Amino acid sequence: MGSRLETARPRGDARAVAETRSLPDLTEPGDARPGVPDAAVELTAVTKRYSRRGSPALDTVSASFGRASMTAVMGLSGSGKSTLLQCAAGLDQPSSGRVVIGGVDLGSLNRRALSVLRRQRVGFVFQALNLVPTMTVGENIALPLRLDRRPAPRRAIEAVAERVGIAPLLRRLPHTLSGGQQQRVAVARALITEPDVVFADEPTAALDPYTAAELRSLLRSVADEAGQAVVVVTHEPMLAAAADRVLLLAAGRLVADLDSPDQTDLTRRLMALGAASAGGRPAVPAVPPPTRPGPDRGAREARA
């Protein structure tokens, strides 16, 4: 894995560029994961606590998300999926551990630099209420560019809108759109800056099956055609089955890292987790971090 600094695209915010350029390349030979040559996002022993007492929301989780791949993060409610996503995207600071996006350690950035990095390298699709309600679709899509003081040519906006299938809706306000259309707009906004990684937090939770399938295909194409890393937090086996990898969380710990999962298997595993949690028994023990990325890696299963 290398730093992305030497291949930095022109940025609109010169100061932010200077700040990121001044950071050292944090990779060391000893840290390199064999077979993880191009991880867009890497988490190392990340723990997140919201209070001193009680269990942590994330407990020493290590994971990496490679480019041109789609990874699903699954688990029951309260398992720490959203917390992992927030820490990985730089929306929240972990209590301990390290998060690296494109070779940049987020822990070394101040709030301003973090904001700049987020808008240049991270795209985000929330579960709901994704869009600024008083901006048109076109304005919402262009928002990251405007924030970065970069030009927002109409052609570029139309192109990305065309790609996600909402080109005729550019002048509409969000409240006039369906749920599925709003999610597509959110995807378009996430893609406009050509980020390293796109995070999606339960993007299909409020959608009907047909619309959810459309969005699933769209996210898949982002990984396949644009070569970006896509990380999706979901509790829906159908969406997770479209991913190249599935990370299974339980009680804040990574309990499984699955390659090319199928829907039935995922459902079974989730039910088993639920039953184990209801019986008071702990979930399957945590597994060590993966040694190889990508679809070539064999599936690992935690022993019950």
Next chain:
Amino acid sequence: MRSLARSARRQPAPLVGVLIALIAAAALVTMIAGLAGSSAHARVPVHRLAGAQAVLVGDQHVRFVTGSGDDQDTETEPLTTYRRVPTALADRLAAVAGVAQAVPDVSVPLRLVGAPGGGSALAATAHGWASAAITPFHLVSGHEPVEATDIVLGAGLARSLGVRPGGRLATLGLDGPPLTVVGLVEAAPGARSGPGPDPDPDPADGTAFLTDAAAAARYGHPGQADLVAVLAAPSAGQTSADRRGLAARLRSVATTAAPGAAVLTGSDRGRAEDVQAAGEGADMTDFAFGAGVPVALIALFVVAGAAGRSVASRRRDYALLRAIGATPGQVRRAVAGEMAVLGVVGGLLGYPVGLLASDRLVSGLVGHDLLPAGTASWSAPWVIAVAVGSGVVVAEISGFVAGRRAGRISPVRALGEAATDRRWPHPLRLLLGVVALGGGITLLTLGFQSTMSPDDQANLALGALLTLMVAIGLLAPLFVALAEAVVRVPAARLGGAGARLALADIRYRSGRIVSAVVAVSLSTGFLGAVYLVNAAVPHADTAQTARRLVADSVITAPGGLAPGAIGALGRTPGVTAAVGVSATPVFLPVGGGGSFAGAAVWGDAGTVPETGAVVDLDVRAGSLRDLRPGTIALSRLAAGHRRVGSTVRGFLADGTPYPARVVAVFDRGLGFADVVVPAGAAGGGHVGPGRLDEVLVRGHPAAGSLAALAGRFPGLAAEDRIAANAEAKRMDNENSYLNNVIVLMIAALVAVTVVTTLVTGTLERAGTLRLLGRVGAGEAQLLAMAGWQALMVTVLGLVAGIATGGATVIAITKAITGDLHPYVPAGPAFGLVTTVAVLALAATAGPTALVARGRDRPAA
């Protein structure tokens, strides 16, 4: 950020509250600027002096030098009577090229009534016949006065008195034969000049003429006059250059012959036409600038609260922007940009409102004789820049904290469906609040120290009030959280579902309630303090007057009594003491120098007045028996740090310096005077026109004796113990009107914020209210929820406001009146509480009812 600007246009609701507050603030600033400008430009219309090219008057100011070296400063105070000038000046001025005539003018106030047993007495001002040329007046019937008892009246005055040439007039209060009307005059048409609305007052309505010698005798200051009017030769007044040349030559003579004297031309002659009105205009300018500071501070509080709520209502949008990648600085700049635009719009919209209010205010002040008659409301094009500028400045300062808060919003909030407010205040906010609370309490404690002067005590108490207001603003979240914790259980048992819902909302979304509580406590504390302090003074006047007056009778006459009445009353069988009293301003070097309400006391000619026999001023040190020329008695307020035996260098009413030794310090001066001087101070004749407002008599005059005296002093009458101090009553009226203006200004600002805060806050929760409706809450339950919240706002706001305002009122009342028990009129107090409660309830329940009726519709 243009996109954000466009979005603000599409959903303006969160900004409406801020805009309304800014409009109100800009309107108030415009109104105060208009008042200051109107006062500064107020000119007494020139009527009686219209025929004079120039008027020479003495220096109409006294000066106090404070500090020393580089810090030396000179404060000036305007006189409200003429500083007399020597009549010999008229000869020197008459010798100047271009001067046709130089007329020394004296003014003698008279109260005239048709004799015998005529109708109502009318006030008039008599002058020597030579002064008729100043206007000019010309005879329309009869002839000029020849004998000492001849009088020529203005035609309008004669009509009002119902007399014609040959008729007789009595002069009330004066010992002397009746006057005979020998002629009538009218003013030349050109005499109605100068600023002022039509119709101008006719100078003939209040003017009379005696012979020059009779007028000088009644004037009582041989060789002196109020002013010298200069009439130009026809050739010297044709062009403006001629007039300027003449004025320059006159000033050249005046500079050497009468240092400090002023030569007034053009509209400036109005300053000589009515010196009292000219002085009061200057007071209003000071008031305007003095009122501007508290109004600006409260405007800041109000707009800051509205800006905070506006940002809070859009926190999800800001969180989304932060999640997408907006830096904290970009969010802060977006808020600052919004505030700037709102400031400009608020300033532009508030300007015409303020102009209208200024116009009404100036009219009211003219009507209450606080500005010269005819004063027009002033404005200038650049005032709109002041209104807009003030709007922007207030908006930016208020938005600064809101912008920082918006920039710090965690992007994680964008993922949260239901956000709650911080329950307990930020530690830094707590710390600052505790410091402010401690500071306010310390200032209050110091303000109660009787070792300090009353002025200092009052100033400390006002400082404490402002500091405590800041403390309330900072600690309000803590108060609300503690109050909610205390009442939660009993209220839930008492109020059922409505109370539970209300308190849960307060517990976790207290921001809206906190803003409303701060607004209510601000209004109660500040308004209440201002109103009650100013209500306390006239109340204390009345209370002190009842205790002060120990005379058995108060003898008065319309227009005042001649000093000779004192001796006549003193020699009346049954009378043991008679002391004349006249109100007179005295200028003292207290607090940089200022005018104090004074009383001149008169004894029978050549004797020391027995002041203590007729008034009990609650003398704390020294004795009034030592009051004689060269001495002075002071109230605690006027004395400051001075003690009996110290010397104070003041000035009398006509600007005569009066260095005097303090012989007494007293406590019961409200409604009477802060300074008591003997009428013979500085040789006598310097405390006013030589008329007594009243003669206080100890003992009971024999039956019929007063009637006999009334024959000698027409209009003489005895009154009950309650002596009407005309000056104190007039000041009470002034204070009431001005107080009402201040209270209305602040009340308008605060009502705006209470209503907009609660209305916008309730509408923000429309989604929650609809959700409650869908799960089964009835309209009555939702209204009960609103009612409980309104009750919390009212109670908490009133408790905080009364605690801070009440302590201040007690401190200031003690400083001014010496009494620890403040005067709280039941009516206004009840009105304030009721108004706050009704406003809070209407602003909460109204929108709730609106939303509750639409609760079956899907949430937006």
